[in-house]
Amino acid sequence: MILHIKLFWSFFKIGLFAFGGGYAMIPLIKDEVLKHGWLTVKEFANVVAISQMTPGPIAVNSATFVGYRIASLSGATVATVGVVLPSFLLTLLVAKLVFANQDKWFVKGVFAGVRPAVVALITSALVLLLPTSVNSLVQGLIAITVLVLILKTRVSPLVLIFLGGAYGLLVALF
Amino acid sequence: MGLIDYSKLLGLFFSFLRLGFFTFGGGFAMIPIIERELVRRKGWLTEDELIDSLSVIQALPGAVAVNTALMVGYQVAGGLGAALAAVGVIIPSFLVILGIAGVYHQVQDSALANAFLDGVRPVVIGLIGAAAVKIGRRVLHSWGSWVISLVTFVLVTGFGLSPVLALIIAAAVGLILQSATSNEDDTDDPAY
Known part of the structure; x- marks a missing residue:
């Protein structure tokens, strides 16, 4: 039970601070997973390789993999929910704030700046x-x-x- | 918001379940697929709503694929839509990783998976390129937007600026341009 809470909390933190997606998340996940001794460095490298060979975001893949190794199916579920929950809460909050004020000049201004930047980020x-x-x-x-x-x-x-x-x-x- | 539209919720779930199998390449390759399925075929979302969702997502922590599911799900069917789309997009990778974690010691030889991916990776490049061109065509309509885009690209790609910082700066520039050229009641969009 305590193990499950630890798993949840670690991956909740990863989900909360993993800005930049993909490769930017790797150091964060590595720190958290090695700190608790949940995986060795080599095992972690394998998780990264597996993430590249399978569909799905690396944060979610790591959560599922580590959770399963530590505490089987319930561990995998708890860790995966933990890593996604911050995104869920933040997305709902931001969506509510942004899309309710879409006609305001400041929201228009923000989007006018951010839309061209997104083209650059994708490129x-x-x-x-x-x-x-x-x-x-x-x-x-x-x-x-x-x-x-x-x-x-x-x-x-x-x-x-x-x-x-x-x-x-x-x-x-x- | 009256009755819950169950067909939309189910549709969202299954669309993103399917998408979950194809989120190679950091989530951006999903964009043409979402555009085709949810914008053009089902009409649940306009092109502009998709672009705005993508913009907001970039500023939030978390995986692009999951956040895209959450934001598009929310746009189409509110909080419940967001939850179902996210569960849908996660299930495929969850099952695949469980499978691999279960038989971990037997899958040292991944030559076939690597060969498959050697063919998929260039396709992903084409998909991401198409997403950039499509969104660019819609969004880059003034010298101001071109400058924002090019400067962002150089700072992020060339100088390793964090995408989140880049977005904050771009938002500030957009705000300044907007407030310099229009007042609160103005409905013009000077940046386009």
Whole structure:
């Protein structure tokens, strides 16, 4: 029981302070998990690798993995709820405040500044992922083809993800 | 807000359940999928509402995928919608990780998973690029917005400025531009 509370609290803190998403969260999660001796450094590195190979955010993946290793299914559930709860509370609070005042000049002003910045943040996420994602001419062509297809046609992004994965498997097997 | 729209709540849950399987690449690759499913096909959300949701999310702590589910769920169906969308988007990774944690010692060899991802990663790049182009087309309509976007990009990518700080600065610049060019009753949007 005390273990469950500790798990919950640790991952609640991670969820609360994990600004920047993705890679920015890694040091925070590492500190918390090593401090309690829940994983070794090597195990933690494996969790990061697993997170990259599976869908889902690294914070959520780590919570599920660590919770399961420490206290089985109930541990996994408690840790996962803990890491998501701060986002839930903050999102509801901010959504209420922002969307209720959408017509006010100051909210308009904030969005006028923030919208172009978001374009930049998305582009910089792309630049960050580029070196590990595109390492050959074919992979470059795939990325450009997907970009054009999404912008010009109604093809489903999910179909493109599957086709990409199938291509990767084909290259590896033959 | 009258009756609870159960078909919308269920729809949200299943849309994000499906999305949960495809949140490779830090959550941004979800944007074209959400745009296609919830904006164009179901019409539950306008393009502008999606962009505003994404803007708010960037300033909050937590995972992009989860926060996107929460904010879009809230926009479509309030607090209950937010909760269901978030549970939906988490279930796939929760199950996958449970599976892996259970058989952890047998999965040292992940050659096939790596091969699959070698093909998925460039697709994710294309999806994120398409999201940037689409939102850019809608949002970058004045020299002011271009300057904000370019300066933010250089500071974040080149100088490692934290995205949260970048957003606070951009919000301040937007406020200054807005208050300099319009008063409270003005409905113009000078920044566009």
